[in-house]
Amino acid sequence: MAGRPRLVLALDYPLYRSLRVGDSGADVRAFESALAEQIGGDFDVDDEFTENTMAAASALWERSGYALPTEEAETTVPVPAPIPTASASPAPQAVPIRVSYVDVHEILQVPIGETKVMSIADLGELATPDEPLAVLASGVSAVELRVSLLHEAAFSVGTKVDLRAEGREVVQSTVVSLGEFDIPNEGDEAQGEGAGRDAVVEIPASWESVEKGLVVQISPSSSAEPVLALPLTSIRDASTDPFVILQDSGLGRPGDRLSVDVLSTGDGWVEIDPKCGLVVGDTVRIAP
Structure with a gap:
């Protein structure tokens, strides 16, 4: 250089x-x-x-x-x-x-440890703040999740968990850390960040080239198959004609209504029928 x-x-x-x-x-x-x-x-x-x-x-x-x-x-x-x-x-x-x-x-x-070259500029290419000469990744990849007080025992350090993501095989990993209990401020609550503790789960090497922002489902290995669920406060008219208001989804624009079928409820969550079209990573609005 x-x-x-x-x-x-x-x-x-x-x-x-x-x-x-x-x-x-x-x-x-x-x-x-x-x-x-x-x-x-x-x-x-x-x-x-x-x-x-x-x-x-x-x-x-x-x-x-x-x-x-x-x-x-x-x-x-x-x-x-x-x-x-x-x-x-x-x-x-x-x-x-x-x-x-x-x-x-x-x-x-x-x-010290394994360092991967994620990308490198071609010979003669100019490096810029947005396009650096090379991007290196070191250490281990990990995913972070917010664990509520009700589910804290299921995600203690050392717990075996299953990781699922679109287009990838199901793998087993371990909870490596569990942070202090945190109560979010008003702005975080509006974005769906509830009170709880942040758990960190290491991503196994078999999941190569994990991109930042990958949506991962995590469940204790001993638990049943995960289901599609939403916070109870996101369901409108739950007793008559339940629906949610979309925020970020391929099913419509922000503010659009989407009818859902409620299958079960528990611990502040609602299991919904996946036939509604929602997928992991979609966001909906929560009632004030």
């Missing part, structure tokens, strides 16, 4: 500065550990950045077709007397030299 390399290094500690011979610290150890993984060399993985560390870094940059950047520094050399004399020797003279250093801006830092 701009005539200089961008080397990807997996690090267990962030590099916050450029590195030079004589530097020390946890960032040096992290860099040397990554360097040892990439190319090796005659240096110790410790907190000290030595000449041997710089030599190994130089070899890594050269493997990518570049030399390490250099900067001006000073060194001292003795100045010999023109003729022998009994007087004191001249003081050493400082002269400028060029020395190599590791520029932190030429390193793309990713956390």
Whole structure:
């Protein structure tokens, strides 16, 4: 990029500065550990950045077709007397030299673990804020859900759950965390965000390339087949001719009415007949 390399290094500690011979610290150890993984060399993985560390870094940059950047520094050399004399020797003279250093801006830092390249620009393509040079994903994919007080016991940490999504096979995973109880503010309630705790479920590797925003159904593995359900407060005229008001659905425009058949109710939810056409991900308006 701009005539200089961008080397990807997996690090267990962030590099916050450029590195030079004589530097020390946890960032040096992290860099040397990554360097040892990439190319090796005659240096110790410790907190000290030595000449041997710089030599190994130089070899890594050269493997990518570049030399390490250099900067001006000073060194001292003795100045010999023109003729022998009994007087004191001249003081050493400082002269400028060029020395190599590791520029932190030429390193793309990713956390240790599996990192996937999600997309990368073609050769000659210009990078923009909306179209970056590359998009990397690291860590594990996960899905988050709001668990009400009534269902909290069914989603405790370690619970086995089934994951379902359109076009994907049913897979089993585990609840890995359960947050503190949260009462939403007025704006969140209007968007259907109820009180509860946020549970996080890891998405197994068998679901590859999971896109952000994927709608996933989650149910305890021991439970029955999930059903199509809506909050009780979204059903209008429940006792006579039940209907809902659409907000975001392919079945109509926001504000349109859609008749539904109620099959059962419980815990503030209403099971409806899927023949109405609603699908997971559609949104309806909730009565005030």
